[in-house]
Amino acid sequence: MLSIALIIAITLVCAALLLSLLRLLIGPDEPDRVLALDTLYINTIALLVLLGILLDSDLYFEAALLIAMMGFVGTVALCKYLLRGDIIE
Amino acid sequence: MTGRVLPHPLLTVALAAIWLLLVNSFTLGQGLLGLLLGWLIPFFTQRFWPERVRIARPWWLFFFLLKVLWDILVANVTVAALILAGPRAMRPAFVSVPLDLRTDLAIGILANTISLTPGTLSAQLSPDRRSLIVHGLRVEDPELLASEIKARYERPLIQIFEPPC
Amino acid sequence: MTEIAVSVLVVVGALFTFIGSLGLARLKDFYTRLHGPTKATTLGVGALLVASVIHFSSGEDMPSLHELLVTLFLFITAPVSALMLAKAALHLRVRSAASLLSGTDDDADAGEQSG
Known part of the structure; x- marks a missing residue:
């Protein structure tokens, strides 16, 4: 039962990844692309967690935590760039 | 006073809890190590935390968090229905x-609370910090939305952080 | 019993993640698109992480709670990045379906400390 649920879930998350990628490609404005990147990394965390449950391995947790932290920092840095035109003054 | 030796007691407890979650083992030794880190980190980073956090009514904060959590669940069903x-x-x-x-x-x-709850998203704080610009997904009556936010979320926060003495 | 709970949480979480991205791809203007990822995706990933907690805790004598750290982190950071994105979009005057209020586009440094 769990394996069927996991297959459904992984399919849904992959579809979500494709939709975010679509938004990343068509834009049309810069904030749209940054938002798409933000959504992409959160979807990646979802995929990693599902993979961890599927393979019954605890190792993917560290990767998920690191992606969460780095992704947030990246989004904030990109927003600062959009607001000011440069990151380090 | 505890001012110099233990600058931020709340931060100490929070850091110890985060340490326990990070190492994922709840033993006495790890708890002590967490408390040590929770004491050392605020001690050496004091300059970044000039203000001391005051919570006048901790229990109210707890109930407020429960209410927000419930609102987040309801909000997500609403937003999902709107998107579909x-x-x-x-x-x-x-x-x-x-x-x-x-x-x-x-x-x-x-x-942050506004951003996580039903169909609203805080977009910008005005420069004088007197008003918050909120974007709503489905707004029938702007006045009603503003007064709802004030009654539901701002009033408890005033009670928790800035009680009228 | 735990298997059923984990299965339900996994499917519900993935569904919310999908709906969030669907909102991102489908809605008309930037500010409405911002709602999908900040709410639905955050809750979806939160549900998946709770499923992971239940899955790894069952049958062990010590609960495995460290996934809660990622959940907590996401719930704190998602509104902050949404606020930053909205501010950047207002600053760049991104087209909006709703009429903008006066005084929304001011100096980018105003209100910096609020996040």
Whole structure:
């Protein structure tokens, strides 16, 4: 039962990844692309967690935590760039 | 006083809890190590935390968090239904909510709460910190939305962080 | 019993993640698109992480709670990045379906401390 649920879930998350990628490609404005990147990394965390449950391995947790932290920092840095035109003054 | 030796007691407890979650083992030794780190880190980074956080009514904060958590669950079902219904079902609008809160932390918590709850998203704080611009996904009456936010989230936060003495 | 709970949480979480991205791809203007990822995706990933907690805790004598750290982190950071994105979009005057209020586009440095 769990394996069927996991297959459904992984399919849904992959579809979500494709939709975010679509938004990343068509834009049309810069904030749209940054938002798409933000959504992409959160979807990646979802995929990693599902993979961890599927393979019954605890190792993917560290990767998920690191992606969460780095992704947030990246989004904030990109927003600062959009607001000011440069990151380090 | 505890001012110099233990600058931020709340931060110490929070860091110890995060340490326990990070190492994922709940033993006495790890707890002590967590408390040591929770004491050393605020001690050496004091300059970054000039203000000391005051919570006047901790229990109210707890109930407030429970209420927000419940609202987040309800909000997500609402937003999911709106997204599935498509763009035609929406009536987006910007609403300006006047603020009575003054401390940075309380305003930050209010902005985050608004972002996580039903169909609203805080977009910008005005330069004088007197009002918050909120974007709503389906706004029938802007006045009603603003007064709802003030009654539901701002009033408890005033009670928790800035009680009228 | 735990298997059923984990299965339900996994499917519900993935469904919310999908709906969030669907909102991102489908809605008409930037500010409405911002709602999908900040709410639905955050809750979806939160549900998946709770499923992971239940899955790894069952049958062990010590609960495995460290996934809660990622959940907590996401719930704190998602509104902050949404606020930053909205501010950047207002600053760049991104087209909006709703009429903008006056005074929304001011100096980018105003209100910096609020996050």
